[in-house]
Amino acid sequence: MDRRDAERLDAEDPLAWLRDRFVIDEAGPLYLDGNSLGRLPKATVAAVDAALKDAWGSGLVRSWPGWMEHAERVGDDLGRALLGAAPGQVAVSDSTTVNLYKLAAAALDARPGRRVVLSSADNFPTDRYVLEGLAAARGLELRLLEPSGPDGVGPAAVEAALGPDVALVSLSHASYLTAALEDVAAITAVAHRAGALVLWDLCHSVGAVPVELDGWGVDLAVGCTYKYVNAGPGAPAFLYVRRDLQEGLRQPIWGWFGQRDQFLMGPGYDPVPGIGRFLAGTPPMLSLVAVGTGVEVLAEAGIGPLRERSVALTELLIALWDAWLRPLGLALASPREAARRGGHISLAHPDGLRVSRALIAAGVVPDFRQPDLVRLCPAPAYTRFTEVWDAMERLRDAVGAGAHLAQDARPGRVT
Amino acid sequence: MDRRDAERLDAEDPLAWLRDRFVIDEAGPLYLDGNSLGRLPKATVAAVDAALKDAWGSGLVRSWPGWMEHAERVGDDLGRALLGAAPGQVAVSDSTTVNLYKLAAAALDARPGRRVVLSSADNFPTDRYVLEGLAAARGLELRLLEPSGPDGVGPAAVEAALGPDVALVSLSHASYLTAALEDVAAITAVAHRAGALVLWDLCHSVGAVPVELDGWGVDLAVGCTYKYVNAGPGAPAFLYVRRDLQEGLRQPIWGWFGQRDQFLMGPGYDPVPGIGRFLAGTPPMLSLVAVGTGVEVLAEAGIGPLRERSVALTELLIALWDAWLRPLGLALASPREAARRGGHISLAHPDGLRVSRALIAAGVVPDFRQPDLVRLCPAPAYTRFTEVWDAMERLRDAVGAGAHLAQDARPGRVT
Numbered sequence: 170m171d172r173r174d175a176e177r178l179d180a181e182d183p184l185a186w187l188r189d190r191f192v193i194d195e196a197g198p199l200y201l202d203g204n205s206l207g208r209l210p211k212a213t214v215a216a217v218d219a220a221l222k223d224a225w226g227s228g229l230v231r232s233w234p235g236w237m238e239h240a241e242r243v244g245d246d247l248g249r250a251l252l253g254a255a256p257g258q259v260a261v262s263d264s265t266t267v268n269l270y271k272l273a274a275a276a277l278d279a280r281p282g283r284r285v286v287l288s289s290a291d292n293f294p295t296d297r298y299v300l301e302g303l304a305a306a307r308g309l310e311l312r313l314l315e316p317s318g319p320d321g322v323g324p325a326a327v328e329a330a331l332g333p334d335v336a337l338v339s340l341s342h343a344s345y346l347t348a349a350l351e352d353v354a355a356i357t358a359v360a361h362r363a364g365a366l367v368l369w370d371l372c373h374s375v376g377a378v379p380v381e382l383d384g385w386g387v388d389l390a391v392g393c394t395y396k397y398v399n400a401g402p403g404a405p406a407f408l409y410v411r412r413d414l415q416e417g418l419r420q421p422i423w424g425w426f427g428q429r430d431q432f433l434m435g436p437g438y439d440p441v442p443g444i445g446r447f448l449a450g451t452p453p454m455l456s457l458v459a460v461g462t463g464v465e466v467l468a469e470a471g472i473g474p475l476r477e478r479s480v481a482l483t484e485l486l487i488a489l490w491d492a493w494l495r496p497l498g499l500a501l502a503s504p505r506e507a508a509r510r511g512g513h514i515s516l517a518h519p520d521g522l523r524v525s526r527a528l529i530a531a532g533v534v535p536d537f538r539q540p541d542l543v544r545l546c547p548a549p550a551y552t553r554f555t556e557v558w559d560a561m562e563r564l565r566d567a568v569g570a571g572a573h574l575a576q577d578a579r580p581g582r583v584t
Numbered sequence: 585m586d587r588r589d590a591e592r593l594d595a596e597d598p599l600a601w602l603r604d605r606f607v608i609d610e611a612g613p614l615y616l617d618g619n620s621l622g623r624l625p626k627a628t629v630a631a632v633d634a635a636l637k638d639a640w641g642s643g644l645v646r647s648w649p650g651w652m653e654h655a656e657r658v659g660d661d662l663g664r665a666l667l668g669a670a671p672g673q674v675a676v677s678d679s680t681t682v683n684l685y686k687l688a689a690a691a692l693d694a695r696p697g698r699r700v701v702l703s704s705a706d707n708f709p710t711d712r713y714v715l716e717g718l719a720a721a722r723g724l725e726l727r728l729l730e731p732s733g734p735d736g737v738g739p740a741a742v743e744a745a746l747g748p749d750v751a752l753v754s755l756s757h758a759s760y761l762t763a764a765l766e767d768v769a770a771i772t773a774v775a776h777r778a779g780a781l782v783l784w785d786l787c788h789s790v791g792a793v794p795v796e797l798d799g800w801g802v803d804l805a806v807g808c809t810y811k812y813v814n815a816g817p818g819a820p821a822f823l824y825v826r827r828d829l830q831e832g833l834r835q836p837i838w839g840w841f842g843q844r845d846q847f848l849m850g851p852g853y854d855p856v857p858g859i860g861r862f863l864a865g866t867p868p869m870l871s872l873v874a875v876g877t878g879v880e881v882l883a884e885a886g887i888g889p890l891r892e893r894s895v896a897l898t899e900l901l902i903a904l905w906d907a908w909l910r911p912l913g914l915a916l917a918s919p920r921e922a923a924r925r926g927g928h929i930s931l932a933h934p935d936g937l938r939v940s941r942a943l944i945a946a947g948v949v950p951d952f953r954q955p956d957l958v959r960l961c962p963a964p965a966y967t968r969f970t971e972v973w974d975a976m977e978r979l980r981d982a983v984g985a986g987a988h989l990a991q992d993a994r995p996g997r998v999t
Binding site: 192194197200202205206208209213214217218221222224225226227229230231232233234236263264265266267270290293294295297298299301302303306393395401402403404405406421422423424425426427428430431432433434435436437438449450451452453454455456457459534536538539580581582 | 607609612615617620621623624628629632633636637639640641642644645646647648649651678679680681682685705708709710712713714716717718721808810816817818819820821836837838839840841842843845846847848849850851852853864865866867868869870871872874949951953954995996997
């Protein structure tokens with residue numbers, strides 16, 4: 170295997186055109202952190218500019234009807250293109266944290282008398298904290314399944330922990346640590362057999378891995394849009410509520426954007442019957458416009474081809490790890506089997522923080538996650554095969570030369 | 585009084601330069617709806633463009649340390665310039681609705697055993713709905729003081745409703761209906777004497793009326809930034825928690841942006857001691873940048889001169905109402921005394937919806953609020969005295985000619 174293999178993969182790549190949809194500074198570092206913050210689509214520059222100057226600057230308050238339509242359309246577009254969700258089940262607003270809070274609280278209210286919330290000890294921190302807070306406020310028990318390593322939690326462990334006391338199972342589709350994919354359909358099915366509701370966090374899978382919320386029978390889901398969906402820093406998150414559950418659920422933040430006949434401003438809260446009842450306040454429109462264009466770019470490519478490309482990129486990355494980095498003490502912390510992992514690869518090293526910093530010094534942007542994981546994400550929308558090759562070569566050379574030993578070992582942000 | 589009086593006021597206006605800080609289509613309609621959505625500052629166009637192309641497009645994830653600093657600075661700048669709040673007490677993130685929910689819940693937790701929440705029947709709808717939801721979830725009573733007309737609720741009515749069972753008093757500083765200003769210091773004092781906490785909604789006062797949260801002894805406050813602060817549609821809102829209360833309060837949405845050593849991603853929620861514990865998820869950075877520039881523009885003018893100008897503009901508006909519109913059946917629904925009102929004027933007309941629509945047809949953008957209020961806001965940062973003159977003239981001519989009778993009478997958005 171040599172670099173010409175990567176060059177050939179780039180040359181034969183049916184999605185090579187997609188990179189040109191993004192603003193990319195070719196003189197910048199090799200970017201393998203699209204699972205933390207995705208790149209800027211060119212369409213977003215134009216759309217935000219128009220939202221600023223035309224819709225806001227000239228249209229002013231007269232643009233609200235169009236913005237409201239846009240907000241509903243973005244949810245439906247996202248659902249159709251990336252979530253396997255029929256229209257009327259997805260809304261984009263608020264942060265992942267706030268959306269998780271709203272849906273988890275609604276689910277717990279719908280299972281009175283059951284006193285256990287089930288999640289995993291290696292679920293993303295904000296998920297664990299939100300569930301911990303809800304459990305504490307209601308006198309429930311948050312039961313965390315033990316860290317499961319590169320294989321994920323799995324339906325068997327969930328089934329073993331289920332019982333008539335479990336109200337809600339809340340897990341991530343793809344692990345932020347290892348990219349291990351859970352079997353959403355199987356876990357949802359075992360949870361339903363025990364009478365529990367499920368709430369999936371799709372932050373680390375949406376836009377990289379096909380999701381079939383309707384087909385998998387999922388009750389509730391949330392996810393962010395600033396990773397693979399490329400909607401920008403802190404872009405509003407989405408929430409999904411299966412249609413037949415919507416009218417029976419009530420979220421705790423009763424706000425005017427969930428109100429029937431909002432501008433009649435009536436005396437009591439009377440939520441709309443549909444997905445809108447899971448909204449609270451005014452959505453941030455500039456950021457929402459960027460969600461729309463982020464979704465459009467991925468929709469044009471299609472999640473199927475994106476996933477194929479993502480698998481090919483991570484396969485190359487693993488092959489190079491096997492050849493070059495395994496001998497240098499870096500362990501593969503992600504599933505080796507492509508079908509079991511999402512869009513990134515984590516490599517464990519006892520000195521992972523300093524390895525990450527050495528990689529940055531070598532012109533590659535990775536991510537680092539406690540305690541020892543170097544996360545490398547060749548996001549499928551814009552990362553070239555040769556970029557993976559070059560990044561891995563630099564990682565090999567840096568660690569091989571002991572360059573990480575010269576880096577600061579104190580905790581803190583890596584980038 | 586003739587138009588030359590308004591021309592003279594414009595010519596002698598010490599803040600006339602401020603209008604040039606905004607993107608204004610001089611061929612567009614006369615805009616008297618800055619209390620719904622403020623205009624676009626020129627600095628925001630440049631700042632959002634830089635945030636998009638430089639910080640996000642080129643800097644990517646490496647821009648996060650700068651964004652985090654910016655988020656903290658925007659809160660402090662807003663506090664200093666517009667809220668009378670020393671640093672470390674204001675954060676900008678989430679919507680007004682979500683912030684109100686967080687702070688009201690924290691306040692209720694801090695007053696266990698007290699079973700009444702006090703607000704007013706004409707408080708802004710999202711405030712009433714949020715409080716209604718919290719009261720319902722906790723088995724508390726939401727007690728709404730009766731609509732108080734152009735004089736506001738007032739300390740006497742609040743004092744009469746207070747007792748040892750009241751946990752929280754939550755009111756708006758300026759009424760969204762009439763612009764009536766409450767005496768925040770006096771109401772806060774009577775609430776404190778009864779052992780209750782206060783939570784003020786500043787949406788309709790911030791940026792138009794001087795606010796002295798520290799000086800008035802306020803416990804908690806929230807407000808939006810897309811009205812007089814000109815931060816754009818759905819821009820994130822702020823929250824204020826007085827410093828000595830911060831460590832003793834805990835809000836219900838436990839998220840990673842409130843967590844101590846956030847990127848250590850520890851096992852349990854352990855909130856930071858300061859204002860950061862009232863954050864939840866990732867703030868929307870593009871929109872937050874626009875809050876920063878919105879605050880800067882007003883800070884340059886100073887809230888004192890802005891208030892003087894606002895009073896002069898609304899005095900002119902009232903004088904013209906008195907001369908022209910009172911005889912046509914429009915009633916002044918806002919306080920006549922300048923010190924008792926905020927930045928807008930509401931005129932009541934039995935056919936207010938159609939009057940609003942006729943005004944739009946005449947090239948003026950007002951707002952309409954159920955059941956009969958035409959809201960007119962000469963926002964002090966950019967509205968000319970001659971614009972007020974011309975708008976009132978068009979309103980006089982439209983109603984005088986019965987032009988409103990040709991408009992659609994069915995409910996729906998006016999603009």
